[in-house]
Amino acid sequence: MKVMKFGGTSVGSPQRMKEVVKIFNPAEGEQSFVVLSAMSGTTNSLVEISDYLYKNNPEGASTIINQLEQKYMGHIEELYATQEFREKTAQFLNEEFKYLRSFAKDAPTFSSKEEKVILAQGEIISTTMVTNYLLEQGKKAVLLSALDIVRTNENGEPDLNFIRNATVAKLKEVPDYDIYITQGFICRNNEGEIDNLQRGGSDYTACLIGAALQTSEIQIWTDIDGMHNNDPRIVDHTEPVRQLYFEEAAELAYFGAKILHPTCIQPAKLAGVPVRLLNTMDPAAPGTIINNEIQKGTIKAVAAKDNITCIQIQSSRMLLAYGFLRKVFEIFEQNRTSIDMICTSEVGVSVTIDNRSHLTDIVSELKKYGTVEVDDNMCIVCVVGDLASGNVGFETRACMAIKKIPVRMISYGGSNYNISFLVKAEDKKRTLQALSETLFK
Ligand code: ASP
Ligand code: MG
Numbered sequence: 001m002k003v004m005k006f007g008g009t010s011v012g013s014p015q016r017m018k019e020v021v022k023i024f025n026p027a028e029g030e031q032s033f034v035v036l037s038a039m040s041g042t043t044n045s046l047v048e049i050s051d052y053l054y055k056n057n058p059e060g061a062s063t064i065i066n067q068l069e070q071k072y073m074g075h076i077e078e079l080y081a082t083q084e085f086r087e088k089t090a091q092f093l094n095e096e097f098k099y100l101r102s103f104a105k106d107a108p109t110f111s112s113k114e115e116k117v118i119l120a121q122g123e124i125i126s127t128t129m130v131t132n133y134l135l136e137q138g139k140k141a142v143l144l145s146a147l148d149i150v151r152t153n154e155n156g157e158p159d160l161n162f163i164r165n166a167t168v169a170k171l172k173e174v175p176d177y178d179i180y181i182t183q184g185f186i187c188r189n190n191e192g193e194i195d196n197l198q199r200g201g202s203d204y205t206a207c208l209i210g211a212a213l214q215t216s217e218i219q220i221w222t223d224i225d226g227m228h229n230n231d232p233r234i235v236d237h238t239e240p241v242r243q244l245y246f247e248e249a250a251e252l253a254y255f256g257a258k259i260l261h262p263t264c265i266q267p268a269k270l271a272g273v274p275v276r277l278l279n280t281m282d283p284a285a286p287g288t289i290i291n292n293e294i295q296k297g298t299i300k301a302v303a304a305k306d307n308i309t310c311i312q313i314q315s316s317r318m319l320l321a322y323g324f325l326r327k328v329f330e331i332f333e334q335n336r337t338s339i340d341m342i343c344t345s346e347v348g349v350s351v352t353i354d355n356r357s358h359l360t361d362i363v364s365e366l367k368k369y370g371t372v373e374v375d376d377n378m379c380i381v382c383v384v385g386d387l388a389s390g391n392v393g394f395e396t397r398a399c400m401a402i403k404k405i406p407v408r409m410i411s412y413g414g415s416n417y418n419i420s421f422l423v424k425a426e427d428k429k430r431t432l433q434a435l436s437e438t439l440f441k
Pocket of ligand 2: 007008200202
């Protein structure tokens, strides 16, 4: 069995839905497990509806609900050929929008529980529409509710045992289908309430199910040809990377190569199930495979993360002292702010953060321990590949590439797969370009 996940743009219109289902068909004697996002833009509209309801403005919510309903009703004619499926889907959508409107009545007591129910409707709608289309086409397809098979535990983390047992049990109940469809993103929490895996979480659903079922592959279908070796919006002539080691993919996902939800690689890695990134606009293209192989001595890609703030603390008290770093880190912990990059010397430490919401408190606390300097508008550029210390000369090549650019911090040796540079935002473009020139030409 293969798990295939299709994102919002891949099911973004009736036309796209018709195209994309051509990819679902399993090979002879096989089955496909398909995970779908909401149609693109829908989750944002549902967030907006909730926002109005939080503000006790049912009229604002109704306006968005009406617009959304019109849009969806408009899709029916185009997607289905038969009266039977047009009516069936129209009836389903009527119920859905009636349900959404029912929340407007309770606007004064609107809470995050209701918001999560509202956010779940995007995926419920898209999967029902696509399943109906498959049935109209005579396919042996069945819709499984993600609310029955994906669950989080008391820490809000996916409950892998539950997911495995529930998915296996469900498949036993309905064994003889070619195509199983389910919703990405949505789940229940340990209280049994409707919840979700955070925005963009459909990738995560696919990886959790693929890991649970130990499928041969997890395919993430998007609208570009795999992962590129640099940001194609900034650098000319980037190339797709054909293979990545799990750790390399995790580094790149965090550093803004926005192809995969960063946390979702973990379950696939633990289960040893390869993840393949593919392009719905060009299904025959090879894409990128992420697996447990390390390509020795190869630099794979460059990525950048914007809106980074750098904080430097200098203190002679740090000299030969122990416990100094703990005190510094505790301040970040108390302010629920994670540190991304770190460099230390005997008399100072520099760290970077990407969440500035507690910056004022952090700086004011840090001033107890040393002189504090803050640099805004910075950017982390990371080079990912087999960068183990035994591979002599690789970090040198990366440094040589950017010899003309002022570098604020360098981090190397944290993992075997990354070297990161902190540069000013205004130098980002030429840093990325210079690295591509040297490393990939
Ligand atoms: N529909 C959800 C979102 O827009 C989940 C996803 O697409 O992955 O965030
Ligand atoms: Mg997505």
